[in-house]
Amino acid sequence: MTGQPERSAVGSATALVVGTGLIGTSVGLALTAAGWTVWLQDRDTENLRLAGVLGAGHPGLPPSDPTVVLVAVPPAGTARVTLDLQRTYLTSIFSDVASVKSQVKLDVERLGVDMTRFVGGHPLAGRERSGPGAARADLFEGRPWVLTQQTQTSAAALAVMREVVRVCGAQPFLVSAELHDRAVALVSHVPQVLASLTAARLADADPELLELAGQGLRDMTRIADSDPGLWTDIIGANAGPVLAILDSFAGDLDLARAELREVTVARRIGMSKDIDTHQSLSRPVDISPVDISTDLPFMRALIERGNAGHRRLPGKHGAARLEFSVVPVVVPDRPGELARLLVASGDAGVNVEDVSIEHSPGQAVGLVELSVRPEVAGALAQALRTGGWSVHA
């Protein structure tokens, strides 16, 4: 199957998708849309039926070996389902979608799965919502889809999975299971734990303390709204890499706390030195600010490291981070205003790369921030102002 593997795989391509959750159903939708014949299987008959109605494939088992069997069940069941179905479909290529790859690799090897026709997989697409109802054919458009290849993996198996990824519109990333797991621990699993830890502080807080919350906290805890069962499984399956990063986090946290503790102690001591304060009151011109700007060198370095880390995140278009310019515009919070603004931006020939709306609780206006390429920001601001918009660039 070298040469033109994609074409040969596409010819009469068929798939069995086991597990009709968000991921399995979305793959079914994408493959069906591309002309594949897709069968669906799930223990949960409600999900199975819904996935079928949505057009993700035919509930049931294929009459002959499908090109590919995609095992989209919870991680703990992946190895066994793969093994069972490899004994039924003797020529099919198998892949999975588990978000932790080392454990699955270990499991399938221990259970005796035929590794020549198994490719570990992980499409990095998801939503806060789950289930087939949240599925969409374009869920994987432009997203990374990791494929983990072992030495035994056949070229044919890899070619078939590359085609599946291509059809789903995703970008294939060929990495080792270990590197994958370290990466997702860093960019996904640890942030999930930290968002939960942060949001947990809010669970028991005095309600009046929460009234001052703003958009920053909402953004930061958005992913804390995730499914506890699913995420406990994921984090448990990637315990090692997650723990390593949390340990490093805890090390920094402990240093930050120690530094803050020193400040609070120093301040308590300082508070008893009333005599000095009274002395300086007799020389008003020389009064120096009360010494509350206690140095926090670790905290400062930490925030600087955070700046640097944040700026390393890849931006839109998967390219090296693009710095967009922001054009802020005040817009009444009523139907059609945002549309009018974007029409005006379009009329100015400007592609708006991102839109952020700052909520104005209880008020009739919102602040819309249009992110655009820096070289067009000035022209856009000018055009909008000419059009009567309240631009605050």
Place this chain on the structure above:
Amino acid sequence: MTGQPERSAVGSATALVVGTGLIGTSVGLALTAAGWTVWLQDRDTENLRLAGVLGAGHPGLPPSDPTVVLVAVPPAGTARVTLDLQRTYLTSIFSDVASVKSQVKLDVERLGVDMTRFVGGHPLAGRERSGPGAARADLFEGRPWVLTQQTQTSAAALAVMREVVRVCGAQPFLVSAELHDRAVALVSHVPQVLASLTAARLADADPELLELAGQGLRDMTRIADSDPGLWTDIIGANAGPVLAILDSFAGDLDLARAELREVTVARRIGMSKDIDTHQSLSRPVDISPVDISTDLPFMRALIERGNAGHRRLPGKHGAARLEFSVVPVVVPDRPGELARLLVASGDAGVNVEDVSIEHSPGQAVGLVELSVRPEVAGALAQALRTGGWSVHA
């Protein structure tokens, strides 16, 4: 000045704003827009000049006692500047904008500031950007503005500051300095530290690990892009309340790490039991999933607490959290498409409460999620579909 304090304060209202950063300049813009006469003062002559050009007021000192002196300098300088100017303007009301209130209260009391005409203040508005160039008259629209009243504070002083808050379009919150500081530690300062700690993990990471990062991590670390000097000062000034919450966070983190450590140890022991695996291979039907679904009861409870905490955050319009429905639409990433979509939504008579754009790195399409009131979501989806839009509800 009881009865109609706002009106009497407005008559020939004048203000001196000391410090022409983001906050001071924005207050100057708002007061000027409302007909106040505003003077501006700053050691930084560049900032002072720019604030004047932007229309925030007149650089210079007022010829007679202004109605209010707003001290908008860094927290450490607040008390001294207030004391100095109280000796110049013997009848003016004074307030500040420091984001930590207990320390300022302590400082002004120790320095001998006249507390009858001092009201602590904190407008909870800000941006990732700072300086007078980022200022806007509407920065405070609908935002909370905390006023901290001491027993000595005169009714007149409070009335003047209530008027300033009203003119700026903000919502006054009258709370104690201590409660304020606990609140901002919870909703602002601790999240800042945690975002920095999270983003710091990315600073030294292997670049290829970052390629898998998605929107969740970007959202979570957005506030990590803040000014190190400013935030070190703020956190230092609120060290006590910040430390208390970080200690509670660290307690949970340590329990989570201990649980993960147990799992990794248990797994290492499990890995050596190869004989059991080979035995079960002889009875394929009975193979149970490899036991990787190790229970993480603490992690599960933590994520559940995070769910609960996140849901307690006030939503848009300052009301109890409104649950919006999301209508997802696939839109080509080119000028005018987003505008067309919002025009179509407006034509359907639907007010779009929020717009979120999911980036599709390297691809020509974006996923736009329109947040709308649940009762109109179905109709909007239907109307958009009829109009040819790719709706994925």
